[in-house]
Amino acid sequence: MIEPVAVIGAGPFGLSTAAHLRGRGIPVRVFGDPMVSWRDHMPAGMILKSTPAASSIDAPQPGHTLADYCDAAGVRRLVTDEDLISVETFIAYGEWFQQKLLPDLERVRVVSVDRRTGGGFELKLDSGELFAARAVVVATGLSGLAHLPVELAGAAVDGPSATGPVSHSSQHHDLTRFAGKELIVVGAGQSALETAALAAEAGAQVQVVSRGRSRVAFGAPPWSQPRLRPESPFGRAWSLWALSYYPHPYRYFPAQVRHYLVRRVLGPLGAWWLRDRFQDKVRVEEVESVLGADAPDGAPVLTVRTHAGATRQLAADHVIAATGYRVDIAAMDFLGHELRTRLAVSRGAPKLGAGYVSSVPGLYFTGLPAAASYGPVMRFVCGTEFASGRLSKHLAAAHG
Ligand SMILES: Cc1cc2nc3c(=O)[nH]c(=O)nc-3n(C[C@H](O)[C@H](O)[C@H](O)COP(=O)(O)OP(=O)(O)OC[C@H]3O[C@@H](n4cnc5c(N)ncnc54)[C@H](O)[C@@H]3O)c2cc1C
Structure with a gap:
């Protein structure tokens, strides 16, 4: 056979x-x-x-x-x-x-x-x-392959869980469970911003915590994309066109460049149509870093360093780490x-x-x-x- x-x-x-x-x-x-x-x-x-x-x-x-x-x-x-x-x-x-x-x-x-x-x-x-x-x-x-940053692990001693203080975004399907709750979503990519918008629409009070250079931003709608650049599945840009249609030489780039591009190209950016559903409904806290997390009494508390260098604490009923794979x-x-x-x-x-x-x-x-x-x-x-x-x-x- x-x-x-x-x-x-x-x-x-x-x-x-x-x-x-x-x-x-x-x-x-x-x-x-x-x-x-x-x-x-x-x-x-x-x-x-x-x-x-x-x-x-x-x-x-x-x-x-x-x-x-x-x-x-x-x-x-x-x-x-x-x-x-x-x-x-x-x-x-x-x-x-x-x-x-x-x-x-x-x-x-x-x-x-x-x-x-x-x-x-x-x-x-x-x-x-x-x-x-x-x-x-x-x-x-x-x-x-869901990734939980080590600084959030202190509030997830048994691992991330939908019913514990900290979860990963991949552990949720039905966000209506957060109706009436205070929710922190860590991340600034499409998954974080859309999870936040959907939870807010379901009746949660939501705060997005974006870290470092990953600021909350949204892409341009199709009708305002620059016409003189080539079209690609991800928008009009020479770099996106080359990466979409000519990935053959990619594996010959130095390892550092390859890993950087995988993380950053098409990285944190909300879709154009999400802006109106997000703004004024979700609070945004842009911080330099999350220093650690704890869950006294079962509710998560994040310790963050602000861009001004101050240390603050952010509390909620639950934290969703929309921190990728x-x-x-x-x-x-x-x-x-x-x-x-x-x-x-x-x-x-x-x-x-x-x-x-x-x-x-x-x-x-x-x-x-x-x-x-x-x-x-x-x-x-x-x-x-x-x-x-x-x-x-x-x-x-x-x-x-
Ligand atoms: C929130 C979110 C939104 C996204 N939105 C988009 C989008 O708009 N457009 C887009 O192009 N991409 C999007 N992506 C990326 C998208 O998920 C991937 O491109 C796509 O799902 C990858 O497909 P895949 O077949 O590699 O894996 P998956 O879709 O993850 O499928 C994995 C398969 O492997 C099987 N499997 C795993 N382990 C075993 C095992 N041991 N034995 C047998 N079977 C096993 C599972 O049963 C499953 O069938 C999004 C991702 C996320 C997280």
Whole structure:
């Protein structure tokens, strides 16, 4: 029997990669809970920051874009930069894509991946099944990579929790639980600002605490983008255009530059349409740093240093850390110990070569874990357009 390729993950990147591999006639088994990050780890009522042109999951054959889904589902076609996409629509699109192209997806977890001595890999599923794969694609996205800054840990001794004093934004779906409560949201990115706006609309008193150079700001609406600069999925700018369409040389940049760009390009900035929902409804506290956090009597208190150098305390009923995600191979505990020690990494992220292959032949990474090698576009759904065809072509040539 021909050994399949295992694709671990059923978010946009896993679904797109698996569709491309299947399009090349390669036998594939796909594992994961389709679109779970969007369904359970982002707020209900969220609007995507990306535009319709940048929100399609790439497929090898036509007929699977977001606009195609709208036509098939009989909902309003989302096409222009002013058409806003609700998270509910995007989840339905991802599920439709999966049902059409990968109807045999397996809703189980991969609990371990180990190398076999003769080549290939052995995987164990949480159903108890053991099986052999000729190659493995890791597309586990945001899972397990939520980042809580150490200065907030003092108020989260048992780890961040939705019911404790401090949580991570990924631990919330229904923000109506904060109605009537005082809430602090730490962060200045879209996730922080939209979480704050949604909680305020649900009846919470919300304060956003932004740190350092990350000031609260909003992007320009599509009609006031500079016309003389090239269009990219993220707005009009030469830098965004190059990073979106030409990420090939990215992995040759010095490590410091690569990691900096992944963090800062398309970094903290609210979407243009969020400004009116945010201003006058959410208080903003721009501080130099959060020095520490405590939870006397179970309620969190942040100690902050202001830009003027003073020390202040901020109290609330709950703190949400909208502080993003950090790639760390050590957190991918389903990868066997021997595999993890053999992987070449750079600041916790796998170092990838041409075609998204890691230093272990046959082991590929796509999506967020590939951003340190292929740039910030890998943090977004539109990165599937660059990644999935190239990854599957490389895999087909090496293991097809
Ligand atoms: C609040 C928020 C808003 C965002 N808004 C946008 C936006 O507007 N536009 C945009 O382009 N991007 C946005 N992003 C980024 C977006 O989340 C990612 O681009 C996208 O989800 C990455 O897709 P993925 O397939 O790599 O991973 P995910 O969508 O995170 O999917 C991970 C998959 O891996 C599976 N999995 C994990 N571990 C295992 C295992 N051991 N075994 C089996 N399966 C496993 C899960 O079940 C899941 O199916 C946003 C992110 C956040 C946090």
